[in-house]
Structures are given as C-alpha cells and as structure tokens.
Amino acid sequence: MTVTGILLCAFFTTCVCASGVADVVLSCEFIEDSVGLRDNFARSPATLILREVFVGSLESLEALTPFVPPSNSDPRVIMFESKVSSFKIPNIDILLHADCNEREVMCEISRYAPHGLKERSESDHFLVSIDVAGGAFGTLLILRAVPQADDQTSRMNPELGLPLSQTGTMLTEVLFLVFSTVKSLSAPLRGAGLLNCGFRHQDMSPDEEVHIEWRQQHRGRGQIIITMATRLNDPEGGAMVRHSSKDSSMDGAQVVSEGNASVTLNNIQVTDEGAYICSVTIGPYHGQQVVNLQVVQAPSVSFSEEKLILKGNTAQTLRCHCRQYYPLDVQVEWLSQSPTDEEPAIFADQGSLSSHRKHGDGTYSLSSHLVVPPDVVPGTRITCRVSHVALDAPVSVSMLVEHL
Ligand SMILES: *[C@@H]1O[C@H](CO)[C@@H](O)[C@H](O)[C@H]1NC(C)=O
Numbered sequence: 532m533t534v535t536g537i538l539l540c541a542f543f544t545t546c547v548c549a550s551g552v553a554d555v556v557l558s559c560e561f562i563e564d565s566v567g568l569r570d571n572f573a574r575s576p577a578t579l580i581l582r583e584v585f586v587g588s589l590e591s592l593e594a595l596t597p598f599v600p601p602s603n604s605d606p607r608v609i610m611f612e613s614k615v616s617s618f619k620i621p622n623i624d625i626l627l628h629a630d631c632n633e634r635e636v637m638c639e640i641s642r643y644a645p646h647g648l649k650e651r652s653e654s655d656h657f658l659v660s661i662d663v664a665g666g667a668f669g670t671l672l673i674l675r676a677v678p679q680a681d682d683q684t685s686r687m688n689p690e691l692g693l694p695l696s697q698t699g700t701m702l703t704e705v706l707f708l709v710f711s712t713v714k715s716l717s718a719p720l721r722g723a724g725l726l727n728c729g730f731r732h733q734d735m736s737p738d739e740e741v742h743i744e745w746r747q748q749h750r751g752r753g754q755i756i757i758t759m760a761t762r763l764n765d766p767e768g769g770a771m772v773r774h775s776s777k778d779s780s781m782d783g784a785q786v787v788s789e790g791n792a793s794v795t796l797n798n799i800q801v802t803d804e805g806a807y808i809c810s811v812t813i814g815p816y817h818g819q820q821v822v823n824l825q826v827v828q829a830p831s832v833s834f835s836e837e838k839l840i841l842k843g844n845t846a847q848t849l850r851c852h853c854r855q856y857y858p859l860d861v862q863v864e865w866l867s868q869s870p871t872d873e874e875p876a877i878f879a880d881q882g883s884l885s886s887h888r889k890h891g892d893g894t895y896s897l898s899s900h901l902v903v904p905p906d907v908v909p910g911t912r913i914t915c916r917v918s919h920v921a922l923d924a925p926v927s928v929s930m931l932v933e934h935l
Contacts, residue, residue, distance in 0.1 A: 552583040552616055555626045557661065559638035561609050575690075577609040577640050579659060580700060583616035586624035607689060611640065611657065612700035613674055618731045622712040625668045626661070635664040643673055645815035655693060657703065658818075666714035671818040674703035707732045709811045709818035718799045719921070720828040720857060720894065728792045728809035728820050735813055737764040742812040743781070743792045749805030756807070757781055757794055763813070777803070801826050801857055801893025828894055829921035830856035832928050835898075839913065841905050842935045849901045851882075851915035851928065855894040859887065862918040863899040864925075870910040878913070909934040 561577035626636065643658035655676040662669040679694040679702070686695045696702045709730045718724035726745065741763060745756040757779050759772045765787060772783060778797040785791040792811055796803060804826050810819040830853035839847055853861050865882050868875035882901035889895055903913065914929035 551586055553586050553624075553627055555581040555584050557581070557626070557636060557638045559611075559640050559659070562639055562641045575609065577611065579638060579640065580610065580612040581626075582612060582614040584623055584626070585616065585619050586627055608699075609640075609688060609690065610700040611659075611674065611703055612696065612698075613672075613703045613705055615705055617733065618705065618708065620670065620708070620710055620731065621729070622668045623670070623710075625663050637662045637664070645673075646812075646817060647815050654691075656706075662714070666823070668710070668712055669714050669820055670708055670710035671820065672708040673706050673816050673818065675706050677702040677704055704733070705731075706734060707813060707816040707818060709809065709820050711809065711820040711822055713822065714820070715823040715825070717825045717827045717921075718796070720799060720801065720826055720892070722799055723795055723797045724799055724824060726794050726796065726807050726809065726822045726824065728794075728811070728822065730790045730792060730811045730813070730818070732763075732790075732813055732816070735763060737762075739763050739814045741786065742810075743786065744808075744810045745779070745781075745794050746808045746810070747777075747803070747805050748808060749802075756796075759783060759786065759792075761787055763787060796824070799824075799826060826857055826893075827921035828855065828857040830854060830861055830896075830917055830919055830926070832915065832917045832926045834915065834928055834930060836930070838933060839903060839930050840933045840935055841903065841907065841909075844905050846902045846904050849903055849913060849915075849930065850898050851901070851917075852896065852898045853917050853919075854896045855890060855892075856896075856919055856921065857894045858920065859895055860920065861895075861897060863897070864916045864918075865899070865901050866914040866916060867907070868912045868914070869908045871908075875912065875914055903932065907932050 557579045559577045559579045560574045563573045564571060639660045641658050643656040645656055657674040659672040659674060676693050679696065687693065688695055688701060691701070693701055707730070709728065711728050713727040716724055739762065741761050743759045747754050747756050756777050757772065757774050759781055761771065761783060772781060779794050781792065781794045792809055804824055807822045807824060808819050809822065810817065833852050835850040835852060839849055841847055851863060853863065863884065865878035865880070866875040867878045878901070880901065882899045885898045887895045887897050899915065909932055911932045912929050913932060914927050916925045916927045918925040
C-alpha cells in the first residue's frame with residue numbers, strides 16, 4: 532500500500548443520539564489503479580459516513596443532528612456508508628473534533644482483494660485508511676458492500692458497478708479494522724515504551740487464525756521484533772510468541788480477549804528508533820498501522836570549574852558541559868546578572884562550542900567555553916542555560932564571579 536501525503540479536512544460530524552454515538556462524515560479520496568496516468572492512480576472525491584461511532588457521553592455534542600444524505604444525489608458521487616456501532620474503538624472520538632483549522636484528517640479509500648477469497652470479493656471489498664495529523668489516531672478498515680434486495684430496482688454507481696441505497700449511499704459493513712491511538716511516541720533511553728496497536732473483527736469464524744507481526748524499519752533496514760500466532764477461540768493456551776533478540780513482550784491473552792496487539796519494548800536504545808509496523812492478519816484480511824518511536828535523553832549540565840575567580844587583568848574561561856543527550860540538537864545560552872541587575876540578560880559573548888562527541892550508546896556530548904573578561908563586576912551571576920527536546924523547560928547552572 533502506498534501512503535500518499537495528501538491531507539484533506541475532515542468535514543462534518545453530526546448527530547449524537549442518546550446512547551453516546553455519533554455520525555462522522557469524512558471527506559476522502561477514492562483511489563484506483565489507472566494505467567496511463569503519470570502516477571498510475573486516479574483519484575476522485577468520495578465521502579465516508581461512519582454511522583453510530585461510539586464516543587461515550589460528550590455533552591457538547593447534544594446540539595448536533597443526524598446526518599441526512601442528500602436525496603436525489605448524483606449517482607456518480609461516491610458515498611460510502613458504514614455502521615460502526617458494534618465496535619468500541621478508543622480515541623475514535625478524535626474524528627469528531629477534527630476540524631479544518633486544527634487537526635487534519637487524511638482519508639483514502641481503495642479497492643481491496645482479500646487474500647485467497649475469489650467470488651466477487653474483489654469488486655465489493657474496500658480498504659479505508661484514516662489518519663489524524665499529529666499521530667493521535669489512525670485506523671485501517673476493511674469494508675464489504677452490503678447487497679441490496681433485488682426488488683429495490685436500485686440505482687447503480689456507474690464507476691463501482693455497485694447498487695446504491697435509497698439515499699444514494701453505498702451501504703457497507705466493517706469486517707475488520709486495525710487501529711493505533713498513539714502513532715508516535717518518545718521514550719527515554721534505557722526506559723520502556725508501549726507501541727500501541729489494536730484490531731476488531733466481525734463475522735469471523737471462531738477457529739480463524741490471528742497472526743501478528745511487529746517489524747522495525749529504520750534507515751532502510753528492517754527487522755522483525757516479535758511475531759505471534761493464535762486462534763480466535765483460544766483465549767490464552769495456544770498463543771505462540773516468537774521474539775527477536777530485542778527485549779519485547781506482547782500479552783497473548785490480551786490479543787484474543789481485547790483485540791490488543793500492543794507490544795512493550797524494554798531497555799530502549801538509540802538503535803531502537805524508527806518506524807514500527809504492526810501487521811494483523813485474520814483469515815483473508817490483513818491490515819497494518821505504523822507507530823513511530825523516538826528516543827530522547829536529556830543532557831546533564833555542569834560546569835567544569837568549581838569557582839570563577841578573576842585576577843588582575845586576566846580573563847578566565849568557564850566551560851559548560853552538556854553530557855550524554857539524544858537527539859543531537861541542543862542549544863546553549865550564556866546569561867549574566869550583576870548585583871544591580873533585576874534580571875539576567877543574555878551575555879554579549881555567547882562563547883564557543885566544541886564539536887559534538889558521540890558515545891558508544893549513541894548519545895552526544897558538547898561543551899561551550901565562555902571567556903569571562905576581567906572587568907566583570909564581582910558578585911555577577913553567570914548562567915549557562917541549555918535547551919533540548921527532552922527537557923520540558925531549559926536547565927540552568929550558574930556561578931558567582933569572585934575577584935581576588
Ligand atoms: C492495550 O493495553 C495497554 C495496557 O496493557 C493499554 O495501555 C493500551 O491502550 C491498549 N491498547 C489498545 C489498542 O487497546
């Protein structure tokens with residue numbers, strides 16, 4: 532599956548019915564293979580109406596009204612309609628709050644060919660990929676068109692050759708979905724991180740096999756982290772988990788009972804950074820989610836000098852060390868505050884930086900050298916302030932200037 536960079540706005544969300552469900556309407560693109568076009572894909576606008584999305588009780592939604600598809604709509608407009616009330620999907624209510632100004636939602640629909648199924652399946656299965664910008668939610672759904680009763684002499688969608696409901700939508704049911712509620716996470720070096728991935732299914736034979744694979748992809752290299760195989764009717768016994776060398780774990784019982792395929796990585800190293808692909812296969816259906824892991828480690832900041840004593844006309848050097856941080860970017864600032872200053876001010880001279888040193892564990896160190904001129908007033912406080920992505924607020928160390 533190719534992931535394209537097109538972002539569309541989610542458009543409306545409507546209706547909250549009494550039971551904490553809402554209809555979500557997304558503007559999507561329908562993508563078809565098409566020989567002759569430059570990128571071989573034809574894109575056309577499509578609408579996805581997710582009926583009865585479980586969102587819990589959210590007060591602000593009471594004012595909304597149910598979505599009513601336009602009657603007598605143009606049959607060439609592709610409108611997919613799917614009821615999702617039987618699935619409780621964590622965080623899906625994010626789609627309700629997605630809006631054109633704040634969060635963008637990418638939604639793409641294409642045809643799907645279930646593995647090993649023949650008979651019409653190629654023409655009536657669809658794959659929907661939904662991603663909320665910012666990584667708070669992503670899902671992949673496999674839909675199947677619901678056959679319409681013959682007597683309805685229904686209109687057809689000319690492009691898809693499938694019958695339309697009376698309101699002009701294409702009724703589908705969700706057979707399978709894979710989702711992630713944390714598509715990007717940061718974890719501290721040597722700490723642990725949970726790579727989040729879950730799945731839901733419907734109408735699956737209970738002895739169908741579930742196969743889960745987590746693979747890490749980084750700088751063009753891929754490796755399998757953990758795989759697991761079990762049957763849907765096998766609440767714990769038969770789960771077969773195979774690990775790679777990486778310290779990781781998956782709860783086999785949770786996979787079957789909750790559809791939770793999350794994996795915990797322990798003792799995280801810099802080399803564990805990258806994209807992790809959660810692949811779930813049940814019978815003929817297969818879907819995946821990508822979760823990005825970033826490793827962050829805050830610098831430890833200190834001066835190498837214990838005191839700063841100015842003598843006569845000689846300048847003194849102050850060295851501020853930032854040790855063992857990750858990733859590379861770090862910002863060092865020098866400030867000074869004389870006894871008469873109300874607040875510290877940026878030092879005129881910002882010192883000079885050493886080059887980065889890289890350690891065996893992948894972390895970096897750097898130091899900044901400041902030459903303190905002899906005319907600095909005694910009692911002046913000199914501060915080295917360090918900013919880094921792993922720090923919520925900059926870290927400072929400071930020292931009082933003494934004179935001999
Ligand atoms: C899976 O379980 C863990 C706790 O064990 C939880 O934090 C996580 O949100 C669950 N993920 C899904 C997708 O259900």
